[in-house]
Amino acid sequence: MKDRRLYNVWFINTGVLLIALLLITRLGHIQIAKGEYYKNLAESKYLVSNVATFDRGTIFFQEKNGRKVSAATVLPSYSLVIDPTKTSNPDSLADKLLKIIKFDREEFILRAGKNDDQYEEIAKNLLKTEVESILALGEKGVTIDNNPKRFYPGGRVAAQVLGFVGSDGSASMTQTGRYGLERYYNDSLERSGKNNSPSFFADIFLKPVASILFDRKREGNLVTTIEPTVQGFLERVLEDDVLKKYDAVSAGGIIMNPKTGEIYAMATMPSFDPNNFSKEKNQSVFSNPLVDGVYEMGSIVKPLTIAAGLDAGVVTASTTYDDKGYRIINTKRISNFDGKGRGVVALQEILNQSLNTGTMFVFDRLGKDKFREYFKSFGLGEETGIDLPNESVGNLRNLESSRDIEYATASFGQGISMTPIATIRALASLANGGVLVTPHVVTRTEYSLGLPREFVPSNERRVLKKETSEEISRMLTVVVDKALLGGTLKMEHYSIAAKTGTAQIVEDGAYSEKDYLHTFFGYFPSYDPKFIVLLTLKNPRGEAYASHTLSSPFMQITKFLLNYYEIPPDR
Structure with a gap:
């Protein structure tokens, strides 16, 4: 009997302890994790009529030391509203308000005189101090609307990566993620507000324990791999030293860790300000052509062909071939970029001088089946799995042909097309020991309760x-x-591996004589790379080859990264 009483006491104490733990956990969740939301909600209740409270998860950049920097957040947005049916003396009210904020007095008097109207918005984007001064007047018919809005502290920084929040086009004008991370992770970022009780105690005692512990809707904040200083530097170089310098149609760049797939920076120019996206006339800038654009990449594909030949054992670095400057394949003449032959040259010269005949020679050694097998294994015709919306898939249909010419041209990057993100992923395998990684922008999702969800690579393969x-x-x-x-x-103290490419752009099924895509990729240090960089430039003026347009920008980025991350010399 005594043992049974002790057991009952132990059982009761344990139950009380568990309930207390649940209450403390829930209080911590409300006061700390959701504190900012409830603070905004409380302010809204004080200040606002007709409140439609908006809340959304935060997106963070991450500095090289791990410190989080806000990239997308929610800010209060105060507006002055009057009810003309309750304002007895518009002239006097106008005089009092004009001492605090600026507005058109005549228009105010006109709107304040609408006796059949109960809602007139007078001013937007008020400061909190202005709000407090207005409320201190104690005037009847004067209220403050607080309609929180999405805010991007960096303005244009990483705009195509972040996307923006806008109306979904429905009658309710629901705010939802549009483009970029805002769209891809919309389910994690959006806050329905359905589970928010009007009082703390109701939230604690009335909400089922199961919903506290096993909430199916994981509302979280995103921590990205984007390093804001690196992102800003890339954007400046692309805009000033590439796009403007060559009066080009567009310029793009990706900086990635070739071993992990972490993207430190991704930018396309021209760009836009997500805080004012509605004012943008050219809405094509909202999309991210580094993810959804498909292009023939030209000679930066040649290292993949050489690597396939080396890997299959059909050539070695000492292999030579007779370069006559051109080949006739399926009755078509295919030449080097200058039409000149070099005679008997080693494999190295294929890369040094970017010889089309050389990669065709390697294809001959591989054969169609092996060549197709390697290029498909590089992932050029599949999605990379990057966590950004609208990823396109490359076009490798020519590698299903029975004609040799389709493979011959593919060997130097013509006749097959791919996205820039798939291209840098494939080229990273040359740098990292031969593994195809998963490019990604979000490193973890943090939740108000429970452990964060870390990025887990998928579909990585040798x-x-x-x-x-x-x-x-x-x-x-x-x-x-x-x-x-x-x-x-x-560079005297650092090894760099790189290759350029210049490709004609296909328009209406034919190669344009005036439209070109310049490309440049490189990684460093060569034998233990910390970074791989891919640059693209569409239709530059004044220069015919990527070696002249993109070499200098690439070296600017290279030297900056080596210095900023304090990478030790490797030679």
Whole structure:
């Protein structure tokens, strides 16, 4: 009997302890995790008539030291509203209000005289001090609306990555994520408000315990891999030293960790300000062509062909071939960029001099089946899995052809198309030991209760031997040290692996004679790379080749990253 009483006491104490723990957890959730929301809600109750409270999760950039920086948040937006049916002396009211804020007095008197109207908005975007002064007047018929709005502290910074929040087009004008992370993670970011009780105690005692512990709707905040200083630097270089300098149609860039797929910066120019997206006349700038654009990439594809040949064992770095300057394949003449032959040259010269005949030679050694197998394994015809909306898929249909010419042109980046994000993913496999990684922008989702959800890579696979990665990295380093712009880009204490590309743009099924895409990719340090960079430039004026338009911007970015992240020299 004594043991049973002790057991009952233990059971009761344990139950009380568990209930207390639940209450403390819930109070902490309300006061800390949801404190800002309830603060805004309380302010709304004090200040506002006809409140439609808007709330949404925060998106953070992440500095190199791990400190979070707000990229998208919610701010209060106060408006002055009057009820003309309750304002007895509009002239006197106008005089009092004009001492606090500015507005058109005549228009105010006119609107305040509408005796059949109970709602007239007089001024927007009031400061909190102005709100307090207006409320202190104690005038009848004067109220303050607080309609919280989405705010992007960085303005244009990473605009295409972030997207924006706008109306979904329905009759209720529901605010939802449009473009970028706002759209892709809308379910995590949006706040329905349905579970918010009007009082703290009702929230604690009336809400079922199950809904506290096992809430199906995981409302969270996003922590991205975007480093704001790096993002800002990339955008400045793209806008000032690429887009404007060459009067181009567009310019883009991606800076990624080739080993993890973390994207430190991603930008396209021209851009826009998500705080004022409704004023943007050219709505095409809202999309992200680095993810949803599909292009023939030109000669930056050549390292993939060389790597496939090395990996399959059909060529080695010492293999030579006779370059006559052109080949006749399926009755079509295919030439080097200058039409000139170099005679008997080693494999290295294919990359050094960007020889189309050289990659066709490697294709001959591989054969159609092996070539197709490698290029599909590089993921060029599939989604990368990046956490951004509207990702397009590359077009490798020519690799299903029975004609040799389709493979021959594909070997130097013509006749097949791919997205820039799929391109940098494939090229990263040359840098990281031969693994296809998953590019991503969000590193974790943080929840008000429970542990954060960390990014978990998916669909990563080995596509090249480690030895192949080392050899192609060595060859691409020689390109920078000795060939690219005559070896003038070589850095004394850092190794850099890189390649340029210039491709004709396809319009209406035919190659344009005037429209070109310039591309440049590189990674560094070559044998233990911390960064891979891809730059694109559409229709530059005044320069025909990417080596002349994008080499300098690439080196600016390279030197900045090495210095900013304090990367130790590797040679």
